[in-house]
Amino acid sequence: xxxxxxxxxxxxxxxxxxxxxxxxxxxxxxxxxxxxxxxxxxxxxxxxxxxxxxxxxxxxxxxxxxxxxxxxxxxxxxxxxxxxxxxxxxxxxxxxxxxxxxxxxxxxxxxxxxxxxxxxxxxxxxxxxxxxxxxxxxxxxxxxxxxxxxxxxxxxxxxxxxxxxxxxxxxxxxxxxxxxxxxxxxxxxxxxxxxxxxxxxxxxxxxxxxxxxxxxxxxxxxxxx
Amino acid sequence: xxxxxxxxxxxxxxxxxxxxxxxxxxxxxxxxxxxxxxxxxxxxxxxxxxxxxxxxxxxxxxxxxxxxxxxxxxxxxxxxxxxxxxxxxxxxxxxxxxxxxxxxxxxxxxxxxxxxxxxxxxxxxxxxxxxxxxxxxxxxxxxxxxxxxxxxxxxxxxxxxxxxxxxxxxxxxxxxxxxxxxxxxxxxxxxxxxxxx
Numbered sequence: 001x002x003x004x005x006x007x008x009x010x011x012x013x014x015x016x017x018x019x020x021x022x023x024x025x026x027x028x029x030x031x032x033x034x035x036x037x038x039x040x041x042x043x044x045x046x047x048x049x050x051x052x053x054x055x056x057x058x059x060x061x062x063x064x065x066x067x068x069x070x071x072x073x074x075x076x077x078x079x080x081x082x083x084x085x086x087x088x089x090x091x092x093x094x095x096x097x098x099x100x101x102x103x104x105x106x107x108x109x110x111x112x113x114x115x116x117x118x119x120x121x122x123x124x125x126x127x128x129x130x131x132x133x134x135x136x137x138x139x140x141x142x143x144x145x146x147x148x149x150x151x152x153x154x155x156x157x158x159x160x161x162x163x164x165x166x167x168x169x170x171x172x173x174x175x176x177x178x179x180x181x182x183x184x185x186x187x188x189x190x191x192x193x194x195x196x197x198x199x200x201x202x203x204x205x206x207x208x209x210x211x212x213x214x215x216x217x218x219x220x221x222x223x224x225x
Numbered sequence: 226x227x228x229x230x231x232x233x234x235x236x237x238x239x240x241x242x243x244x245x246x247x248x249x250x251x252x253x254x255x256x257x258x259x260x261x262x263x264x265x266x267x268x269x270x271x272x273x274x275x276x277x278x279x280x281x282x283x284x285x286x287x288x289x290x291x292x293x294x295x296x297x298x299x300x301x302x303x304x305x306x307x308x309x310x311x312x313x314x315x316x317x318x319x320x321x322x323x324x325x326x327x328x329x330x331x332x333x334x335x336x337x338x339x340x341x342x343x344x345x346x347x348x349x350x351x352x353x354x355x356x357x358x359x360x361x362x363x364x365x366x367x368x369x370x371x372x373x374x375x376x377x378x379x380x381x382x383x384x385x386x387x388x389x390x391x392x393x394x395x396x397x398x399x400x401x402x403x404x405x406x407x408x409x410x411x412x413x414x415x416x417x418x419x420x421x422x
Contacts, residue, residue: 006397006400006401006404007397010375010382010400012381012382012397038404041404041408042376042404044357045357045361045372045376045377045407046376046377046379048354048357048358049272049276049358049361049373049376049377050272050377051354052271052272052275054267054268054271054272055271055281055285056267056268058285059267059270059271059285059288059289060264060267062285062288062289062292062293063260063263063264063292063296064292064293064296064297157265157268157269159265206308206379206380206381206384207379207381208381
C-alpha cells in the first residue's frame, strides 16, 4: 500500500488513515526515507522563506485610522426609521430575553495564567483552572461572555483559543473521535472538544496538529490538578 | 430584522466559536479587535505580497492597498478564515496592478515528470538559500503562491482554497506539482554543479 506522503505530512489524513500510515512507515524504511526527504524539503523552504525581513513598523503605519469609514450595509429603508424600529424591537426583547443584552464580552489582556484564572473565576462564578500551556504557547488574553471564558495563546504568530464552560453547556458539533494524552476521549473537527471534570472545553486555531497538542496539554493539566 | 441590524452594528470577533453579541459602546472594542487582527497578519501579508510581486517596494504598496480595502469592506468578512480573506483581497489588488501596468503574462503550469520510486529520497539539500529562493521565484505564479501559502505560511488546504478561490482538490494537486517542480529545478542545479567540478 502506498502512502500519500503529502497528505500525511500536511496533516490532512483522517485519524484512522493516519494510524495505518504510521504503522506502514514503521515497517517500510524506504517509505520513511521518502517522508523524511519530503519533510526536509518543506522545512528548508519554510525556514529560508521566513528569513525574509519584514518592515513591520512601516506596514503597521499603513493601517487606516478610524476616519476611514467602513462600507455600511445597504438598507432598503432610510436610517432614522431603521433606528426607531430597532429601538422598539430591542425594548420588546428586553422583556422577553433580558439576558441576551447583558452578555457583552469583557476582556483582559494578560500574560499571567494565574491572574487570568482568578479573573475568569470571579466573572464566571465557578473555579476556572490555571491553564498554563507552557513557555512556547504564551497566553496573552482572556475574555468572558455568554457563559464561557476563552483563553488566547500565541504560537508562531498564530492565535489559539481555549474555551472553558460549565459541564453540560457546550453544544454538539461533528468531529472525529480522538483520545487526548491524558486518556480523556475527545472529538476533533473544526476544533478539539471534550468534557473533563466540571468543564466542557474546546480548543481551536489555524493548525489541527497544534490544536491537538495544546488540547493534550490542557487535558493533562486538568487531570493533574 | 432589527436584531440582525443590531448585530451588524456590533463587532464580530474573529476565530471564535459562535458570535458574541455586543451593542452600543462595545463597537470600539471590535474596532480594536479588527486592527489588532490586521497587525498580527502583517508579516504574512508582506511575505505573500513579495512572493507575488517579487519586489519589496511593490509588496509594501500592495499591503497598504489591502489594509485599506480590508478596513473599508470589513463587513463583508464572513467570520471564517480571516487570513484567507485578506490574501484574497491582496490577490485582487495584485491583479488590478498587473492589469494596469501591463498585459498579464500567460500562465503556464509547468509539466512535471512522473514520480520515481525514490522521488523524495534523493534530496540532498546542499543548495544555498539564495538559490532556493531564486528558484522559488522562478516558478509560475500559481506554484509560487501555493508553496508560499501552504509550506511557508502553513495554511490548511481549506484556508488556501478559500484564499485562492479554488477547490481543495486543486490545492493538493497544485501543491504536489509545485513542490516537485521546485525540487527538480534545485536538483538539476546540483547536477550541473557536480558535473563541472
